[in-house]
Amino acid sequence: MINRHLSAALAASLCLVACSRATVPASASAGAAPQGLKDTFRSAFLVGAAIAPKQFEEQDVANAALVKREFNTISPENVLKWVVVHPQPDHYDFAPADKYVAFGERNGMFIVGHTLVWHSQVPGWVFQDAQGQPLTRDALLARMKDHIQTVVGRYKGRIKGWDVVNEALNEDGTLRQTPWMRIIGPDYIAKAFQFAHEADPAAELYYNDYNLDYAAKRNGAVRLVKSLLDQGIPVKAIGSQEHLKLTTPTAAEVDSSIRAFAALGVKVNMTELDIDLLPQATRNSADVSLRAGPAPSLNPYAAGLPDSLQRKLARRYQDLFRVYMANQEAIDRITFWGVSDGDSWLNGWPVPGRTSYPLLFDRQLGKKPAYDAVAAVAKEPRVVP
Ligand code: XIL
Numbered sequence: 062m063i064n065r066h067l068s069a070a071l072a073a074s075l076c077l078v079a080c081s082r083a084t085v086p087a088s089a090s091a092g093a094a095p096q097g098l099k100d101t102f103r104s105a106f107l108v109g110a111a112i113a114p115k116q117f118e119e120q121d122v123a124n125a126a127l128v129k130r131e132f133n134t135i136s137p138e139n140v141l142k143w144v145v146v147h148p149q150p151d152h153y154d155f156a157p158a159d160k161y162v163a164f165g166e167r168n169g170m171f172i173v174g175h176t177l178v179w180h181s182q183v184p185g186w187v188f189q190d191a192q193g194q195p196l197t198r199d200a201l202l203a204r205m206k207d208h209i210q211t212v213v214g215r216y217k218g219r220i221k222g223w224d225v226v227n228e229a230l231n232e233d234g235t236l237r238q239t240p241w242m243r244i245i246g247p248d249y250i251a252k253a254f255q256f257a258h259e260a261d262p263a264a265e266l267y268y269n270d271y272n273l274d275y276a277a278k279r280n281g282a283v284r285l286v287k288s289l290l291d292q293g294i295p296v297k298a299i300g301s302q303e304h305l306k307l308t309t310p311t312a313a314e315v316d317s318s319i320r321a322f323a324a325l326g327v328k329v330n331m332t333e334l335d336i337d338l339l340p341q342a343t344r345n346s347a348d349v350s351l352r353a354g355p356a357p358s359l360n361p362y363a364a365g366l367p368d369s370l371q372r373k374l375a376r377r378y379q380d381l382f383r384v385y386m387a388n389q390e391a392i393d394r395i396t397f398w399g400v401s402d403g404d405s406w407l408n409g410w411p412v413p414g415r416t417s418y419p420l421l422f423d424r425q426l427g428k429k430p431a432y433d434a435v436a437a438v439a440k441e442p443r444v445v446p
Pocket of ligand 1 (some may be wrong): 349
C-alpha cells in the first residue's frame with residue numbers, strides 16, 4: 062500500500078505538463094495553434110464560462126464567438142434553475158434550456174447542468190400543498206424526485222454533469238436550515254443524488270458551494286461528501302464556486318481545499334470563478350439573497366478601473382492559476398461565472414447598478430491584462446506540490 066502510494070507520488074512528480082485529460086471533447090481542434098484558454102490549458106483542465114441567452118441564442122454575435130473561441134465547457138447561468146425551468150407545479154419550460162444544450166452540442170462543449178436542489182431561485186409553491194400548507198417529508202421527496210427525473214431525464218447523455226445540491230452548508234460547516242432540510246431532514250442531500258443517479262447513471266454528479274476555501278466550511282464539505290461516499294453515492298466532484306476577493310481567501314487556503322477534497326478521492330472543479338474588486342458591501346458571502354446600497358462610495362470605478370488595480374487583478378488571477386496548475390491532477394474544469402465584465406452578476410449583486418471588473422474580458426470583449434497573466438501560467442515549468 063505504502064509502496065503504491067510512493068510510486069503514485071513519484072509518477073505524479075514525473076508528470077510534467079504533458080499529462081492529458083480524457084474529458085476534452087473530441088471535436089476540439091487538436092494540434093492547431095492555440096486559439097483560446099481551452100487550448101492554452103488543454104493538457105491540464107477544461108476551461109469554461111456560465112452563459113445566458115445573449116451567448117447561447119447568439120443574440121450578441123461577438124460575445125457568442127468569444128465563447129466558442131475561448132471555452133470548451135459551459136454552465137447555464139440561470140436557465141436550469143427551478144424557478145425558470147419549472148415555474149409552476151404542472152408546467153416545465155424547457156425552451157431556454159434546450160437552446161443552451163443545443164449551443165453546447167453544436168460547439169462540441171462539455172455541458173454542465175446547474176442546479177437541481179437549492180434554496181434560492183426556487184418558487185415558494187415547491188414547499189407547499191394546494192392549500193398553502195407546508196408539504197410533508199414524503200410529498201416533498203416525491204416532488205423533488207419528479208423534478209430531478211424530468212429535468213435530468215430530458216437531457217440524459219447530453220448534459221454531462223450536474224450540480225445536484227447547491228449551497229447546503231453554513232459558514233461553520235453545519236447544514237443550512239433550508240426548507241429542504243426542515244421538511245425532509247439531512248438526508249435530502251443523499252436522496253437528491255440518488256434520484257439524479259437513477260435519472261442518468263452516466264452523468265457526473267457534483268456538490269457545489271461557495272466559501273469552501275475557509276477552514277470551517279471546507280471541513281463541513283469534507284464531512285458531507287465523505288458521508289455521501291460512505292453511503293455509496295457516486296459524487297464525482299466538489300464544485301468550489303470561487304467567488305473570490307482580491308486578497309481573500311489566500312492562495313494557500315485555496316490550495317488546502319483542493320488537497321483536502323482530492324484526498325476524499327473526488328475531483329475538484331472551480332465552478333463560478335470571479336474576483337470582486339469593489340468595496341465589500343455585505344458580509345463575506347455569495348448568498349444571492351443579500352442586498353446592499355446603492356451608494357456612490359460602493360461604486361468607485363464607474364468611470365474605469367485604475368491601472369494599479371488592473372495589475373493587482375492580473376497578479377491575483379496568476380497566483381490562483383499557479384495553484385490550479387500545480388493541482389491539475391485533481392481538477393477537471395475551471396469555469397468563470399460570466400464571459401465579460403459587462404455580463405457579470407457582480408454588476409447587480411449585492412448592490413444594484415455597479416460597474417464591476419471581475420473577469421478576464423472587458424466590456425468591449427477585449428482581453429484584460431489578467432487574461433495574459435493567466436495564459437502565461439500555462440507556459441511556466443510545472444511546480445509539483
Ligand atoms: C446568480 C446569477 O448569476 C444571477 O443572474 C442571478 O440573478 C442570481 O444567481 N451562486 C450560484 C449561482 O450558484 O447560481 C448564482 O448565479 C451566483 C452565486
